[in-house]
Amino acid sequence: MAEELLERVLREIRDRRVAAWAAREESQRLEQALVALGPPRERSGSRAGGRSRRPGSKPRRRRAAPGANRTAIVALVRDRPGATAAEIAEATKIGRSTVTTTLGRLIDAEDVQRVELPGGRTGFSIHEAQPENAAISESAEPEIAEPVPEATPASD
Numbered sequence: 001m002a003e004e005l006l007e008r009v010l011r012e013i014r015d016r017r018v019a020a021w022a023a024r025e026e027s028q029r030l031e032q033a034l035v036a037l038g039p040p041r042e043r044s045g046s047r048a049g050g051r052s053r054r055p056g057s058k059p060r061r062r063r064a065a066p067g068a069n070r071t072a073i074v075a076l077v078r079d080r081p082g083a084t085a086a087e088i089a090e091a092t093k094i095g096r097s098t099v100t101t102t103l104g105r106l107i108d109a110e111d112v113q114r115v116e117l118p119g120g121r122t123g124f125s126i127h128e129a130q131p132e133n134a135a136i137s138e139s140a141e142p143e144i145a146e147p148v149p150e151a152t153p154a155s156d
Contacts (some may be wrong), residue, residue, distance in 0.1 A: 019119055064094075069094050069102055072106075073092060073094070073103065073106065074106065078126050081123070081124075082117060082135045084117070084122065085124070088103070112124050112127055113126075
């Protein structure tokens with residue numbers, strides 16, 4: 001009985017050793033393949049998560065720093081009273097929907113006010129009750145997100 005138990009244990013050890021050897025061999029082959037492929041490199045044109053853009057789509061712009069859009073919009077409205085949302089979006093290179101949302105918040109905070117323009121259009125100006133030395137600094141430089149340059153296809 002002891003011999004049977006010993007034989008069974010030895011057989012299991014041999015089987016495990018063969019399986020471990022096969023796994024070691026596979027690991028070595030994979031390591032050699034990685035070395036042959038070279039060091040990892042960043043692929044141009046790829047996005048986070050490994051997803052690539054649709055062909056013909058524009059590259060995404062980087063997000064502006066917190067408060068940068070607000071500062072840029074207020075600076076422009078201060079310099080050009082009566083500017084419309086479309087004019088503000090074009091001059092600041094901020095998306096029209098972002099400009100509209102930010103203007104709504106600025107109106108709610110009474111930093112900016114709506115003004116009627118000739119032809120029934122709506123423009124924006126600094127709120128009349130807003131003092132010159134308000135929390136929004138005139139000297140603040142607007143930080144506008146630069147567009148991400150388009151990726152050039154890599155030659156293989």
